Amino acid sequence: MIIKLSGSKATLIVSLAACLFLSGCGGGGGGASTNSGNGGGEGEGGNDPAPGFSVSINRSELRFEGDERGYINAQVVLGNASGSTTANVYTGALDLGTAIDHVSQEIVGTQLKFTVYPKTTLAAGEYKGTLQLFACADDKCAHHFTGSPQNVPYTVTVHKGMSVSPSSLSLAVLSGATASGEVSVQLPPGISNFAATTTAPWMSASTTGTGSVKLTTKPLPPGSYSGALTISTPGRTIDVPVKYNVGSDGNTQTQLSSDTSNFSFTATAGGVAASKRFNVTLPSWTNELSAEASYYGDGKGWLSVVKSGDRSYTLNVSAADLPAGTYYAQVVLRSGYLTTPLTLPVTLSVGSASWSISGNTTFTVGPTTDKTTQTSVLKVDLPNLPAQGWNASSSADWLKLANASGTTGSTALQVVLDVPAMLQLPNSGTYKANITISSTSGKVPPTTVGFTLSKNLPAVNYASPHLRLPNEGGPVILRGSGFDSVTDLGQALQVNGAQVNSITRVSDTQLLLQVGAAASGSATFSIANALGVDTGKASIKVVPSTSYAYKAIATAGVKGGIVYDAERQSVYTANKTLGSVMRFAYAGGAWTTTAAALPTIESVALSPDGASIVATATSGKIVLFDPVTLAVQNSYPVPAGVVRDNAYYPGPSIDGYNSNSSPTLVMANNGKAFFQGSGGSLGGLAYFDLVNHQYGGITMPILNFYPGSNANLSMSGDGSRLLLGYQSNDSQNSMLYMDTNDQLVKSNGAGIGYWYSGAQSLHGERISSGMTNIVWDKDFNLIGNSVPDQFFGSHAAVFSPDGMRLYVLAYYGTSQRIYVFDTSTKLVTETNLPILGYFDLDDAPTCNGDTYCAPWPLGTISPDGKTLFFIGETKLVVAPIPTTLKRSGAQAPMQRAKLGAGTVPDTLVPLKFKH
Numbered sequence: 065m066i067i068k069l070s071g072s073k074a075t076l077i078v079s080l081a082a083c084l085f086l087s088g089c090g091g092g093g094g095g096a097s098t099n100s101g102n103g104g105g106e107g108e109g110g111n112d113p114a115p116g117f118s119v120s121i122n123r124s125e126l127r128f129e130g131d132e133r134g135y136i137n138a139q140v141v142l143g144n145a146s147g148s149t150t151a152n153v154y155t156g157a158l159d160l161g162t163a164i165d166h167v168s169q170e171i172v173g174t175q176l177k178f179t180v181y182p183k184t185t186l187a188a189g190e191y192k193g194t195l196q197l198f199a200c201a202d203d204k205c206a207h208h209f210t211g212s213p214q215n216v217p218y219t220v221t222v223h224k225g226m227s228v229s230p231s232s233l234s235l236a237v238l239s240g241a242t243a244s245g246e247v248s249v250q251l252p253p254g255i256s257n258f259a260a261t262t263t264a265p266w267m268s269a270s271t272t273g274t275g276s277v278k279l280t281t282k283p284l285p286p287g288s289y290s291g292a293l294t295i296s297t298p299g300r301t302i303d304v305p306v307k308y309n310v311g312s313d314g315n316t317q318t319q320l321s322s323d324t325s326n327f328s329f330t331a332t333a334g335g336v337a338a339s340k341r342f343n344v345t346l347p348s349w350t351n352e353l354s355a356e357a358s359y360y361g362d363g364k365g366w367l368s369v370v371k372s373g374d375r376s377y378t379l380n381v382s383a384a385d386l387p388a389g390t391y392y393a394q395v396v397l398r399s400g401y402l403t404t405p406l407t408l409p410v411t412l413s414v415g416s417a418s419w420s421i422s423g424n425t426t427f428t429v430g431p432t433t434d435k436t437t438q439t440s441v442l443k444v445d446l447p448n449l450p451a452q453g454w455n456a457s458s459s460a461d462w463l464k465l466a467n468a469s470g471t472t473g474s475t476a477l478q479v480v481l482d483v484p485a486m487l488q489l490p491n492s493g494t495y496k497a498n499i500t501i502s503s504t505s506g507k508v509p510p511t512t513v514g515f516t517l518s519k520n521l522p523a524v525n526y527a528s529p530h531l532r533l534p535n536e537g538g539p540v541i542l543r544g545s546g547f548d549s550v551t552d553l554g555q556a557l558q559v560n561g562a563q564v565n566s567i568t569r570v571s572d573t574q575l576l577l578q579v580g581a582a583a584s585g586s587a588t589f590s591i592a593n594a595l596g597v598d599t600g601k602a603s604i605k606v607v608p609s610t611s612y613a614y615k616a617i618a619t620a621g622v623k624g625g626i627v628y629d630a631e632r633q634s635v636y637t638a639n640k641t642l643g644s645v646m647r648f649a650y651a652g653g654a655w656t657t658t659a660a661a662l663p664t665i666e667s668v669a670l671s672p673d674g675a676s677i678v679a680t681a682t683s684g685k686i687v688l689f690d691p692v693t694l695a696v697q698n699s700y701p702v703p704a705g706v707v708r709d710n711a712y713y714p715g716p717s718i719d720g721y722n723s724n725s726s727p728t729l730v731m732a733n734n735g736k737a738f739f740q741g742s743g744g745s746l747g748g749l750a751y752f753d754l755v756n757h758q759y760g761g762i763t764m765p766i767l768n769f770y771p772g773s774n775a776n777l778s779m780s781g782d783g784s785r786l787l788l789g790y791q792s793n794d795s796q797n798s799m800l801y802m803d804t805n806d807q808l809v810k811s812n813g814a815g816i817g818y819w820y821s822g823a824q825s826l827h828g829e830r831i832s833s834g835m836t837n838i839v840w841d842k843d844f845n846l847i848g849n850s851v852p853d854q855f856f857g858s859h860a861a862v863f864s865p866d867g868m869r870l871y872v873l874a875y876y877g878t879s880q881r882i883y884v885f886d887t888s889t890k891l892v893t894e895t896n897l898p899i900l901g902y903f904d905l906d907d908a909p910t911c912n913g914d915t916y917c918a919p920w921p922l923g924t925i926s927p928d929g930k931t932l933f934f935i936g937e938t939k940l941v942v943a944p945i946p947t948t949l950k951r952s953g954a955q956a957p958m959q960r961a962k963l964g965a966g967t968v969p970d971t972l973v974p975l976k977f978k979h
Contacts, residue, residue, distance in 0.1 A: 117147035118145070121144070122142045126219070130221075133226075140180070143177075145199075153209065163192075163218070164195060188225070191219070194215050198214070223252065225252045226249070226255070233247065235309070238311050238316070246276050246278050252300070267281045283348070288310075289307070292304060317346065320398075320405070332417070335383055344375045344377070345375070350400035355395055357394070357396075360394075366412060386414050388414050392411055394410060418446075419446060424440040427481045429520065430593075431549050431550050431556060434595060442499075451471050454470055456468050457500050458499055462481060462485040465478070477499070489517075493519055498512045520545070522593065523545050524544040524599070527672075529604070530673050533609060535583055536606075539577065543602075544602075549572075558588075563579065573734060574805040582606050602673065607631050616906065619639070622937055625668040626935050629691060635935070638679060643661060644659040646659045660694035660695070666679075666718060666721075671735070680720075681718065702759055714744075718739055732783045736751040738779075740777060743761020749809060762809055786803075798815075800812065848891040862932060868886070868887060869887060871925070873905075878908075881904045882932065903943075904950070908936070909921040909934040909938065
């Protein structure tokens with residue numbers, strides 16, 4: 065018998081005294097050799113293929129032992145070589161008996177390992193034979209090396225083993241029935257016990273005590289099932305396949321079912337619903353039945369499942385602890401092994417009783433409101449339910465509850481206006497808050513009662529203008545809120561330090577006072593109220609004139625805005641290039657310059673009370689500075705955008721221009737700082753309110769409004785009228801105006817267009833367009849044109865405080881002069897305004913016509929009308945107005961309307977200044 069070996073042709077490698085078989089040959093393993101002894105090894109003809117080279121093994125005999133049909137362990141024979149050879153070495157094995165299954169071989173270090181495997185199908189008994197191992201010089205084994213072949217006797221002893229009968233089982237029943245079968249077990253000698261297990265949950269095994277196993281099945285749904293019965297002893301296991309066929313007939317029930325597939329209940333909060341019963345049909349193979357309820361979302365414990373028969377249940381529903389709403393649950397039926405659970409949806413709709421709340425829900429606070437407690441009594445009831453407890457809570461501190469609980473139908477809820485909390489709210493506002501009332505049982509949804517508080521205590525915020533000259537009387541504008549609520553202004557207005565000759569109510573936010581002159585000192589104004597609380601005051605101050613000498617102060621950088629503060633004898637501006645707010649202060653005949661950093665600064669303005677320098681920064685904030693120290697008083701970043709109606713609306717933004725732009729920030733007398741940019745998510749003319757520190761926008765009369773590029777925001781000196789240009793569908797960039805007492809933006813009505821810069825007098829009596837050199841009155845009637853001498857171009861215009869004169873800074877070549885125009889009377893036969901004269905400036909505040917730059921400076925005037933201030937990219941020029949002017953070549957008598965006369969003109973000659 066030839067044993068097939070694993071391996072392939074190999075080459076023998078000899079190193080020192082050891083040799084290594086790399087692999088062996090397969091196939092017949094030297095079937096050509098007839099040598100029956102050990103170590104023949106010279107081949108046919110007695111020729112030794114490799115003299116001095118020989119092979120040997122380490123075993124002279126092999127013995128195997130095991131059980132019938134069991135596994136018999138293999139044994140190993142190691143082959144060695146001595147000497148060396150350059151010839152190929154082929155190895156193999158031959159079974160000269162009948163009990164060897166196969167021999168494998170592998171190289172292990174310098175040895176060749178033969179692993180011998182007996183057959184596993186041998187019957188009980190003893191088997192003897194010889195295993196021949198050989199090493200040859202050719203793949204037919206015609207020439208053996210010395211020591212080959214080697215004959216190894218072997219003995220295989222097989223003991224009687226374990227067996228079962230039958231070797232498989234096949235069972236068949238109708239669904240709903242069980243089946244059984246028996247398997248006999250024969251044990252090997254010396255073994256008296258065995259274990260029996262099953263591989264499927266639908267069958268079980270038990271030993272009988274007579275050397276057999278009884279297999280019993282469970283009732284199953286129709287179908288074919290497979291499993292196994294496992295018999296095991298130490299070292300031996302037999303699997304008996306089991307096939308189980310379950311049939312059906314006309315009476316077979318194959319699934320769990322109910323006579324009702326879903327349930328809907330309706331109840332009132334605090335009540336119960338009518339019970340419902342249902343019947344269940346079970347599958348043929350089981351009698352098991354169970355039910356349980358589970359819930360979705362809010363609300364638990366309202367459903368109970370009660371078994372009312374072997375195969376029936378009753379559902380009971382209670383809404384005793386449920387508020388109104390819709391609730392969901394399910395009943396899950398289960399019926400044992402291999403049965404799909406049945407789910408029955410359950411829906412409960414709980415309705416609620418209606419709350420009945422009645423009583424006053426409005427509080428009003430005005431000038432006559434005293435400290436008497438304001439109380440509202442609310443009747444609380446649930447008409448459709450028995451009396452039950454209620455609790456109440458308030459959403460605001462100013463809305464206080466005298467009692468926070470009670471019983472419906474019998475206890476009223478008393479709501480009190482909390483005066484200290486109310487006084488903390490900003491004045492002149494309407495506030496909303498809610499009272500929430502809920503039942504203590506939770507059976508009825510809470511209800512909310514809205515309350516409104518109208519707080520309109522009269523308050524004074526600002527007086528404008530806040531500075532006056534000695535012995536100067538005249539109008540004072542008071543700005544605040546709640547003035548319409550005051551019946552007797554003369555009695556309510558509290559004045560300290562001034563004589564008020566008349567009071568005119570302009571609007572709810574503005575009063576116009578005629579105040580007598582004072583030589584010095586200050587005066588304060590406030591409005592009293594019955595609560596006796598301080599709602600704010602405003603003051604005016606008498607400041608004497610200051611006589612300035614001509615001065616040019618070097619200051620590099622693009623500027624934005626110019627402010628003169630007569631109280632502190634200071635000029636302020638925004639240095640865009642350096643990113644700072646600058647102060648030029650005059651004291652003791654000398655000017656000093658200080659600055660405070662504000663990156664991306666755009667412009668500056670003075671608050672109506674003179675208490676703060678207001679600065680805009682294009683990075684998105686408004687900063688308040690102390691006018692003396694330039695310390696930051698506060699900073700207000702623009703708010704973020706908002707999402708409204710599923711759309712995003714950006715927040716406010718502040719625009720900026722890299723030039724000596726006309727004012728992009730102006731201050732109204734009501735404390736609103738208007739700036740170029742966006743008013744936020746609601747759009748409109750952008751502002752920041754110094755009173756409530758909020759950003760906002762004034763509604764515009766046109767769509768798609770935004771301020772014109774470099775468009776001028778011009779404000780009258782008293783902060784009462786704003787002029788502006790805009791860009792939209794109007795290619796002419798028409799001028800709009802707004803009186804700050806009503807904050808209504810209107811068209812000028814006179815066809816004034818192309819508005820990019822302008823000037824106004826103190827009360828807005830005169831206005832001028834810096835681009836067209838045209839002058840109008842407050843009602844936009846044409847006064848005339850301001851035309852300098854030939855070759856001189858206008859670059860800045862400033863009105864005298866009373867509007868009777870217009871000062872125009874004009875350039876020609878390297879010369880700069882200020883022309884003085886008479887704007888006191890409307891022209892009737894001519895269009896050009898009379899030139900009263902001019903005076904030259906030694907310095908240009910910015911470049912003039914001979915230099916490439918933007919030659920438009922910013923200008924303002926002192927309240928006494930005696931000093932002009934111009935600032936630009938190079939200098940601040942302080943220019944006192946001389947009493948005697950140089951005569952202009954364009955100066956000539958002009959036809960003008962005579963003041964106080966009819967239409968007959970007089971011939972007038974311009975007069976010199978009188979101070």
